[in-house]
Amino acid sequence: DVKVTQSSRYLVKRTGEKVFLECVQDMDHENMFWYRQDPGLGLRLIYFSYDVKMKEKGDIPEGYSVSREKKERFSLILESASTNQTSMYLCASSLYGGRENTEAFFGQGTRLTVV
Amino acid sequence: RKEVEQDPGPFNVPEGATVAFNCTYSNSASQSFFWYRQDCRKEPKLLMSVYSSGNEDGRFTAQLNRASQYISLLIRDSKLSDSATYLCVVRFYSSYKLIFGSGTRLLVRP
DSSP: OOEEEESSSEEEEOOTTEEEEEESSSOOSSSEEEEETTTTEEEEEEEEEETTEEEEOOSOOOOEEEEETTEEEEEEESSSSSSSGGGGEEEEOOOOOOOOOOOEEEOEEEEEOOO | OOOOEOOOOOEEETOOOOOEEEEEOOOTTTEEEEEEEOOSSSOEEEEEEOTTEEEEEETEEEEEEETTTTTEEEEOHHHHHHHHHHEEEOOOOOOOOEEEEEOOEEEEOO
């Protein structure tokens, strides 16, 4: 079974703190993604990575950065947490499929609250 | 305009009913299409890919209409366990990005 593991289910952080969200996948997938999910807005892509040390901005990258030093690990960093970053964060991974449909597998999510 | 749009629902249907959801996408360069299912407080999971000729998986049928830029999901003989949010997902040609709709909520009542 594919497994995508996020380091925490729940986090509470203070405004201004630097926050690290970790994600590890065990299926040797090339692609990894970070989304946030908010009521009424659905899943919005923050960043994605298609290879080690490669990253591209998604639709809402402001206030976030990412790191992919190893193929299996993709970290999301909130440089200075703010209350509007309170959200559910979902990590996903998928094979590079070229033109083919490839399934994305999600971690269980991290519910982050910034106070 | 959102790249992928869905009616948020909720669709409230009795057990055994047939229900259909549509999803529209704005970019004609969209290439791959999926339906994901998300249970309350859980992560999304793939329900089915959507192929150009349409495809069926048990009680679920997915259709793609490229000319009108929409995909549909039909659920026959609804079960209580079908209650969930159904997410429409699109991937653009030559892109790694998966674009999600905000989901359609389905409630199946006894």
